[in-house]
Amino acid sequence: MCLTLALLFAFQLPSGASAAPASLQYRAPIEIVGNSAFTSANGVVSGSGTASDPYVIEGYSIAANLTPGITISNTNAHFIVRNCNIQGTWLYAGIMLQNATNGRVENNTISRCLDGVVIYSSTKISVLNNSISDSSYGVRAESSSNNTISGNTLTDNVIGAFLSMSDANNVSNNVLTNSSQGIHLFSSSGNTVSNNKLTDTDEGITLSISNNNAVKNNLLINTTQGISLFFSSSNTVTGNTIVKGPKSISVDSLSTNNTISNNTFLDELAKQNASLSLQPSASSVNVGTAITLSGSLAPAQPGTVSIYLSINGSAATLLSNETLVGGAFSRGFNLTQAGTYSFYAYWAGNDAYNPARSPNVTVTATSPQKATPVITISASKTSVTLGAGQVVIPITGSISPFVSPAQITIRVTSPSGQVTSIPVNATASTFSANVTVDKAGTWSIQVQLAGNDAYNPASSSVMSISVQEAQPAGGDNTMLFAAAGVVVAAAVVAALFFLLKKRK
Structure with missing residues (x-):
């Protein structure tokens, strides 16, 4: 029924197209086939295709009316598609990747497409922080493995995220709103679906003929069917919260050996308390030493944690905001002066949990013992x-x-x-x-x-x-003067003797 609705929806015509942001450049759709096609003529603005210097395609406004907005196929060079605005007529994909590896699709705005982003037979693709709306599929992966779909905002799509015959992918930290189906795994194994928020979806998270997947720490609000397993075995469904939805996980008789645990079912969005911890790597160090502050939020939730710092009793100030990854976070810090450093962490909460603050932790920094050399x-x-x-x-x-x-x-x-x-x-x-x-x-x-x-x-x-002081040249002349005197005296005596003898 839902797939039929998706096909019908795909062939509707738009009521109108909105203008692209003024900072974007209008251009025709981009098609890249093979690494050699990563050229400036095909929209590449920088890069050489290496991991440290990927090809970059960005800053375009593209109409996907008669062909996909951006197509990249048969490539293994590293590339990024970012900061583009793509609008269609529900007939073609906004961005299509086929037989591609080493790609990132991030911070794009896509609407009115058959697929916002579709991945065919591709691996090592990251679809990050995109805004995809009013499309048949937000993100779709077919026969693709080891990809990441994270941080996307998927709104008013028929199906938010769909994986078919795709293994070992990560679908996390996405926000899905007002979809017929939120996240659907079909004939897919070894995937992780975690920390997603789904609101106002008919079917929240569905596994069909899919085994060995993990569905954990997701928040589902106002879903007709929360989490459902059909002909799916050896999956783990844990730590999920379902608000204003069914009071159990739906598992049909053909699904076996599944682990269903620690899921919460609420009639209203009555917020619960979370626990936030913070620990320093050392409690006493010398000045100039770097420490690591690490902590965790339980139960694990998406979002960020703010770390605050006070030195020697001063007012606490914001040190940094750290992203929660699997409920954990960390931050390095160098203690540059002597004194007592006090830290605490704060999480603002979400629809299901109240804000949480960690206890204060202190680290003492002292100057090293001075030596007297x-x-x-x-x-x-x-x-x-x-x-x-x-x-x-x-x-x-x-x-x-x-x-x-x-x-x-x-x-x-x-x-x-x-x-x-x-x-x-x-x-x-x-x-x-x-x-x-x-x-x-x-x-x-x-x-x-x-x-x-x-x-x-x-x-x-x-x-x-x-x-x-140095002596004059020649040294001591006293003896020379004496010898000279003797010679002169002898000469005088000889002269007198000669004169006297001559007179005689």
Whole structure:
């Protein structure tokens, strides 16, 4: 009956088409067959087809009147179709993928199509966060496996999501409203249908000739038939909430070995309480350490959790919003200052559950115990003689214990008392520098560490360098002068003797 209605509905004509958003570009339908057809002429705006750089098709307004709006077939390159607006006349699909892998279809708006998105013989396809309305099928998968259909808003469709002969797919966190059938699995196995919200559907979730599937944590409101199993075995149906619907899960006599447990049936949407937990990976750490905050919501529900933070008793502020995945969430955080950090998590609730808040948890961050290092220094020479104006003396030293980095200062005091500071960024337990001396006298050298988060202030002992003036060239001339005097005196005596002898 429902399939007949779907076919009749598919051939109705629209009463009118709405204009595309001004930011979109009108273009003809796109058809890509094979990887080589991912070209700019076919609507590709960027990408090279790899996992890190997929082909991107986006920003178009397309009429799917005489052909599907976008067709991609026989491809294994990575691609994304996003931010497009596609409208049809219920005759063709908005987006059709056939024998394709490694694709994402996300954030598109599709209406009045035979299928909003249809997947044939395809794998590793993600259909995410699309808005699909007024179509025969919202999302349909035929002979396709290992695909994800999540976060979509499916409104006023004959069938919201339909899987036929399709295995190991994930249908989760979708919102379906006003459908003849919400989610239908036909001859499909190993699929997970979880955390979906279905409102005002005649048939909520249906399994026909389908085995080994998991239907869990879904919310069904005002459904004529809530969850039904026909000729389906070894399925798990658990944690679902049915409001204003049947008081049991419908299982026919040909369905066996199914696990039906922990499902809730309500006459009215009387909200129940949920439990929210939050735990830090450590309760006491050093400043600069990263921790992980993790928690869970029970029973598991879709949505987001807000994490709030207070430091040293300050007013709590929002740290982040984290998406619940299977009822769990986590967030990394780096404690950059000393103090007491207090965290709590908050979930706003939904149609079935009241808001929930976790207890406060605290983490203490302390500065590491400071070390008082021992600093030693030595010089290649402690006594030097000035040459041509100045002498460069290599200085070496060590810091123990050492914590990198250590900013030290070498203070050099000249004989006249003038101080020169040489900064050195020590990246190892030993360090070196050059000191230049340019006048005679005693020079003093000391290494100082001002202290930081790792060190207390410390200084080395004072090392002295003795500097002498250089002697004039040739050395000591006293003996030369004496010898010269003797020679002169001898010459004078010889001359006098010669004169006296000549007179005689």
